[in-house]
Amino acid sequence: MKFLIAEDESFILDFFLNELQINFPEHNFKGASNGLEAFQIMENETFDYLITDGKMPKLSGVDLVKRLREGEISTKAILLTGFPGDFEEEELRKIGIIQIFEKPVRIEKLLDFIKDLS
Amino acid sequence: MSNFGILGIFGFDTSAFMPHGHCVLWKEEILIPMVASDVIIFLSYSAIPFGLFYFYRKRVDLSTKVKNLLVLFVLFIQLCGFSHLISAYNYWNADYYTELFIKVLTALVSLTTAIIVLKNINILLEIPSPDDYKKTNQKLKILNESLEEQVTLQTRRLEDEKNFLKAILEGIDDGMAQLTPIYNTNQEIIDFSLRPLNDHMEKQTGIKLKELEISSMMENNPEFMNDLGRFKAFKKLLLTGETLTYDPSEYTVKDKIFRVVYTRNKADNTILQFISDVTEREEHKMRDIQSSRLTALGELAGGIAHEINNPLQIIDGAARLLGRHVPEKTPEIEKTIDTIQETVRRTSRIIHNLKRLSRNEVDTILPINLTDFLNDVTEFLHQRISNHGFQLKKIYEEGHPITINANQVALSQIVINLLNNAIEELQETEKESEDFLGVIKINVIEGPQTVSIAIEDNGRGIKKKNRDLIFNPLFTSKDVGKGTGLGLSISKNLASNMGAEIALKPDGATCFLITFPKGHS
Numbered sequence: 001m002k003f004l005i006a007e008d009e010s011f012i013l014d015f016f017l018n019e020l021q022i023n024f025p026e027h028n029f030k031g032a033s034n035g036l037e038a039f040q041i042m043e044n045e046t047f048d049y050l051i052t053d054g055k056m057p058k059l060s061g062v063d064l065v066k067r068l069r070e071g072e073i074s075t076k077a078i079l080l081t082g083f084p085g086d087f088e089e090e091e092l093r094k095i096g097i098i099q100i101f102e103k104p105v106r107i108e109k110l111l112d113f114i115k116d117l118s
Numbered sequence: 119m120s121n122f123g124i125l126g127i128f129g130f131d132t133s134a135f136m137p138h139g140h141c142v143l144w145k146e147e148i149l150i151p152m153v154a155s156d157v158i159i160f161l162s163y164s165a166i167p168f169g170l171f172y173f174y175r176k177r178v179d180l181s182t183k184v185k186n187l188l189v190l191f192v193l194f195i196q197l198c199g200f201s202h203l204i205s206a207y208n209y210w211n212a213d214y215y216t217e218l219f220i221k222v223l224t225a226l227v228s229l230t231t232a233i234i235v236l237k238n239i240n241i242l243l244e245i246p247s248p249d250d251y252k253k254t255n256q257k258l259k260i261l262n263e264s265l266e267e268q269v270t271l272q273t274r275r276l277e278d279e280k281n282f283l284k285a286i287l288e289g290i291d292d293g294m295a296q297l298t299p300i301y302n303t304n305q306e307i308i309d310f311s312l313r314p315l316n317d318h319m320e321k322q323t324g325i326k327l328k329e330l331e332i333s334s335m336m337e338n339n340p341e342f343m344n345d346l347g348r349f350k351a352f353k354k355l356l357l358t359g360e361t362l363t364y365d366p367s368e369y370t371v372k373d374k375i376f377r378v379v380y381t382r383n384k385a386d387n388t389i390l391q392f393i394s395d396v397t398e399r400e401e402h403k404m405r406d407i408q409s410s411r412l413t414a415l416g417e418l419a420g421g422i423a424h425e426i427n428n429p430l431q432i433i434d435g436a437a438r439l440l441g442r443h444v445p446e447k448t449p450e451i452e453k454t455i456d457t458i459q460e461t462v463r464r465t466s467r468i469i470h471n472l473k474r475l476s477r478n479e480v481d482t483i484l485p486i487n488l489t490d491f492l493n494d495v496t497e498f499l500h501q502r503i504s505n506h507g508f509q510l511k512k513i514y515e516e517g518h519p520i521t522i523n524a525n526q527v528a529l530s531q532i533v534i535n536l537l538n539n540a541i542e543e544l545q546e547t548e549k550e551s552e553d554f555l556g557v558i559k560i561n562v563i564e565g566p567q568t569v570s571i572a573i574e575d576n577g578r579g580i581k582k583k584n585r586d587l588i589f590n591p592l593f594t595s596k597d598v599g600k601g602t603g604l605g606l607s608i609s610k611n612l613a614s615n616m617g618a619e620i621a622l623k624p625d626g627a628t629c630f631l632i633t634f635p636k637g638h639s
Contacts, residue, residue, distance in 0.1 A: 009428055015435035055424050082427030083420060083473070104431035104466055106459075107438060 001118060002028045002045075006038035006052040006064065007080075016051070016110075023111050027118070035059025039067055047075050049117070051110075054081030054103075062087060065095050078113070080105055135212030138205070149209060156206035163199025167192040183241055187234060194231040197224040290392075293319030295330065297380070297389040299356060307353050310335045310343075310389075322395045324372045342369055352389055355382055366396055373587065375400045405608050412531060419472030426469055434462045467497055471530070483616050486529075488520040488562055488569065495533050496560065499541070508544050508556035520562060522569055522634040528612040529632075532620065535605045536573045536630050543577035543628065550578070569636055574629035585622060 003020070007013040013031050020029050030047075032038035036058040038050070050068075052061035059067070065077045076096055081087075082103040092100060099113060142148040174180075174188050201224045204217045235242070294315040299307040312332040314320070320327045332338045336349070343349040346369055355362055365377040379392040437458040444451055471494050496510060503510045537558065544556030561572040580588060589610045606620070613620045613632060623629040 009432065011432050012428070012435060015432075015439065019435075019438075055428075082424040102466075102470070103427040104434045104462055106463075107435070 001048040002030070003049045003051060003114075004030050004032060004038060004041060004045075004047045004075075006032045006035055006050065006056065006061065008034050008053060008056040012053075016107075019107050019111070020114065024114060024118075027114075035061065035064040039064055042068060042073055042075065043071065050075050050077040052077060052079060054079055054083070062092070062095075062097075065097060069095055130215040132212050132215055135214050137208060137210050137212045139209040142209075153206045153209055156202040160199040160203040160206070163195050163202065166195050170195075181241070183238060187231075187238060187241075190227070190231045190234060194224070194227045197227050200224070291318055291322070292379075292392040292394045293322035295319055295391040295393070296383070297335070297352060297391055299352075299387070299389075300334070307356070308336075310349070310352055312391075315390075319393070322376070322393050324374060324395075352380070355380055355389060356387060359384065366400055373397075401607060401611060405611060408531070408608055409527075412527065416473055416527075419469055423469050423473055427466060430462045430466050434459055437462075464497055467494060471495070471497065483523055483525045485521045485523055486526055488522050488571070489514055489516055489518060491526065491529070492533070492560060492562070492571065495530050496537070498534065499537050503537075503541060503558060506541065506545060506548075506556065508541065508558060511557060511559045512561075513559055514562035520564065520569055522636070523616070524618065524634065525612075525616050528616060529618075532609045532612055532632060533571065533573070535609050536632075539605065540573060540575035540577070540628070543575055547577040563631075564636075567636055568633050570631045570633040572623075572629055572631050574623075574627055576627055579628050580622065585624075588622065589620070 005013060005016050005020075007016065010033065013033065017029050017031050020027070030041070030045075032041055035052070035056045038052065039059060042050070050065070052064055054061040056064075061077075061079050061081070065079075068075060068077075074096060076098050078099045078101070079092065079097050080101045080103055087100075089100065101110065101113075139149060142152070170188055170192050174185060180188075197220065201217070201220050204213070204220050208214065208217055296313045296315055297310045298313070300309040300311060302308045312330060312335055314327050314330040317327070319325075319330055323330070336343050351362055354360075359382045361382075362380040363378075365379075366375045367378045369378075370376070374395050375397045377394050377396045381390050381392070382388075383390050437455045441447065441452070441455045492512070492514065493516065496512065500510060540558045541556075544554075544558070548554045548556060557576050559572070559574040561574070563570045563572055589606050610620050616634075618632055618634045621631050621633070623631060
């Protein structure tokens with residue numbers, strides 16, 4: 001499976017990419033440092049899942065997903081956010097965000113979730 | 119009949135005269151009507167004085183002039199009558215001297231009467247005619263009627279005003295009382311007496327009307343008069359007439375908070391006092407302030423959540439990386455990494471809980487897991503408690519699911535308030551005794567129908583006399599400036615708003631119980 005991780009904090013991005021790749025060598029993980037970059041990558045490349053931060057410069061996580069849907073890209077998304085209260089969960093589900101993690105997320109939780117996906 | 123007639127005694131000899139009957143040759147057809155007419159005229163003329171006398175007696179209002187005229191008139195008419203009588207008499211007798219005497223007398227009186235009548239004709243003209251009288255009467259009647267109408271109107275107006283004032287007085291819920299100044303011999307005010315003016319006084323103050331009848335305020339309530347400066351204020355009010363309003367008054371009775379207005383009654387130089395119980399309003403106000411403070415804190419927490427959670431994610435990840443890259447992992451290193459990660463989670467939970475205080479979560483009552491909730495709440499104060507060197511002991515079984523229906527924000531407020539009180543009490547206890555180890559215990563007690571949170575401290579305890587007072591608004595045993603005296607009363611209110619109760623355990627160490635009806639788990 002192919003995952004794209006969008007995260008503006010480079011330490012966190014590297015950490016997630018590293019952890020995930022170590023734990024799931026069978027999957028493919030790619031990183032993007034903001035929403036817009038992620039969108040541009042996804043226009044040309046198909047992914048099974050998008051793991052995105054909520055608050056990012058240029059394009060926020062939720063706006064990124066919305067823009068993907070407008071471009072008829074239906075990649076399922078996982079949202080990591082520092083303030084889940086900003087969004088109505090119902091609304092997020094509707095646009096294809098299948099899971100929301102509150103930051104700081106325990107890496108074990110994320111790993112378990114991905115394990116269940118496959 | 120003698121020959122000398124009636125006046126014969128005076129020596130008048132009338133024997134030479136002829137009776138008057140001879141003149142008509144004793145012809146009965148002349149004699150009888152003549153004599154009859156004279157007699158009738160005499161009788162009539164004699165009757166008239168009776169009528170006039172009666173008029174004279176009845177009309178006391180007549181002037182002396184008119185009365186004298188009346189006397190003359192009576193005399194004149196009676197004499198006229200006698201002259202006719204003597205004429206009739208002389209048809210058979212010849213007493214002409216007597217007739218002469220009477221006629222001369224009549225003439226004199228008639229002349230006098232005529233002169234006086236003519237002279238005083240203006241007086242007679244002044245005597246109102248019946249027509250005048252009628253007209254005057256009519257006018258009087260109209261005047262009388264309009265007067266009656268005015269009186270009726272005025273009475274109705276007064277009645278209306280009375281009812282209006284009565285309605286206002288009854289409508290005013292305020293207790294009313296009167297403060298009367300007491301003077302010394304130098305006419306200086308030295309005291310005031312108090313007298314309740316309406317029944318609302320008792321309702322508003324909760325004090326019996328009899329007890330509100332106070333002859334000396336200075337003796338009865340020196341604290342109120344001197345310490346609160348009311349004596350000076352009242353004296354000034356009597357001088358200036360400027361209404362005084364204390365809303366709320368710092369003076370409380372039986373833990374009630376009042377709005378009191380004093381106003382001068384200029385009429386008798388006393389002071390009217392209007393008092394109303396505003397305890398509920400004040401509690402509401404404090405609760406609003408408290409809850410808006412918390413809401414603001416919640417909103418602030420939400421605002422910085424992003425900025426704190428990202429760094430926390432970094433710390434958490436960095437600790438994990440560190441663990442992975444250390445060649446030899448000693449137990450100390452592992453423990454340190456665990457501590458870092460645990461602290462990250464705790465910080466994150468604090469932020470998370472603070473965010474809950476924001477507006478949208480203030481009013482909702484939802485089922486909450488009690489042990490999870492208590493873990494979250496104590497997180498806030500854990501540091502503070504251990505900073506003071508005190509212990510926080512959670513006695514409840516963690517992970518044991520007990521669900522209650524509560525407003526999370528309000529319940530946090532109550533528990534934090536009780537914990538804060540406990541910390542302050544332990545601090546005070548510590549000051550008094552060395553080697554004191556302060557301990558705060560939190561427990562969850564399940565009953566058949568209820569669930570209680572118990573918060574206990576091993577401080578000095580609450581004095582017996584204060585035990586009944588602590589939930590009353592404004593009551594505080596803390597130092598001036600430290601306690602508002604509202605924490606517990608607000609807590610009690612918050613609790614009752616969600617169907618819970620707060621109580622102090624009757625004996626032993628200070629232990630507050632927040633009791634909920636059991637929810638559905």
